[in-house]
Amino acid sequence: MDVIALDHPTDAQIRQWHKVLAAVHAADPGAEPAPDPERTARRLLSAEPGARRRLWAAAGGGGLAAVAVLRLPGEPGADRPGEIDIRVRPGHRRRGIGGRLLAAAAGALRDDGRTSVLAQVLAGTPAVPFLESHGFECVLTLRGMLLRLDDVPPGRVARLLAAGPAGYRLVRWRGAVPDEHADAFARAKHAMADPAEYDGAPWDAHRVREMAEVVAKRGDDLYTVAALSGDVVAGFTEVVVPHDCTGRAAQYDTAVVPEHRGRRIGIWVKAAMLDWLAGTRPGVREIETDNAGDNVHMLAVNEELGFRVERESMEYQAPVAALPAAP
Ligand SMILES: CC(C)(COP(=O)(O)OP(=O)(O)OC[C@H]1O[C@@H](n2cnc3c(N)ncnc32)[C@H](O)[C@@H]1OP(=O)(O)O)[C@@H](O)C(=O)NCCC(=O)NCCS
Secondary structure, eight states: OOEEEOSSOOHHHHHHHHHHHHHHHHHSTTSSSOOOHHHHHHHHHSOOTTEEEEEEEEEETTEEEEEEEEEEESSTTOSSOEEEEEEEOGGGTTSSHHHHHHHHHHHHHHHTTOOEEEEEEETTSTHHHHHHTTTOEEEEEEEEEEEEGGGSOTTHHHHHHHTOOTTOEEEEEESSOOHHHHHHHHHHHTTOSOHHHHTTSOOOHHHHHHHHHHHHHTTOEEEEEEEEETTEEEEEEEEEEOTTOSSEEEEEEEEEOGGGTTSSHHHHHHHHHHHHHHHHOTTOOEEEEEEETTOHHHHHHHHHHTOEEEEEEEEEEEEGGGSOOOO
16 A cells, blocks of 8 residues: 655545544544544645644545654754654554554654654554554653533632732733733743753744744634733643634643742633633633643642543654664
């Protein structure tokens, strides 16, 4: 079965791509909300500032049997890992297709001067033995948590909001950060707990705006609540509501800068976010989030708000030198 590069997919190929995602989702529904055809098309066609993407597919069953996306953040040769995502239709597995797509991606990683690659997978799925058989090792465990807003006891959000620490005030914005807070917000972004995701590219006002632009181009809405001490952003939280919101929003970054920790700012900004969304986006019924398994403070904040663990996922990494070569 041939692997084809699909750097400029046609409409028919995008429809086929979507069918693969839908078939994989039907087999592993715990992973994420069901894919939506328009969203698949937008993701395949829109460029992301600061990153390039390579696409491959394997034909089979009268359409596509499998697809793969390689994300290449930063400049070619940059000392940052690529990110691979491979999906094989359940009926076409264990025939070496995943391995062949990985080999195609390995060639592109080498050509781009990358030395390592990351993959995010659900615990207990075939992806784990697949990656381990190709030289990947687990570098991070993530807990997927879900907050059902209907389960939050009445009054809890108001109580948490009223218990905000003295000397801080809340600000909030939709979309890109307002100019007056841009530099302070970028500094606070450095406090994020997940260095693997942000290494090599320091946050600055430009990058913060670019990230907001990526969300807006997908048609989604980014909401941010920040706690200020004077002009300093002491902590913040971000939630993205998809444009086709079917009830579930996604938690993005939350961080409190080190010198302001221990004052319940994290739970305060999150409570303020819930209060804001309840007023402005009543269609949001659930919020999902991923936390590093060793990030005890963030896990405690989320549990106090009512988030419950839904699934465990892992980040795997491999040196490109260990990956299979394309035949
Ligand atoms: C993970 C996935 C991509 C593997 O695709 P695949 O085409 O079945 O993989 P291959 O046939 O190339 O498998 C290569 C080797 O991986 C290992 N492997 C793959 N699936 C396995 C399973 N279910 N159990 C045990 N080992 C497995 C085996 O060593 C296999 O070699 P073998 O069949 O000779 O024993 C596929 O199961 C899938 O799409 N899963 C859902 C999406 C996902 O989680 N993607 C991972 C993100 S990178």
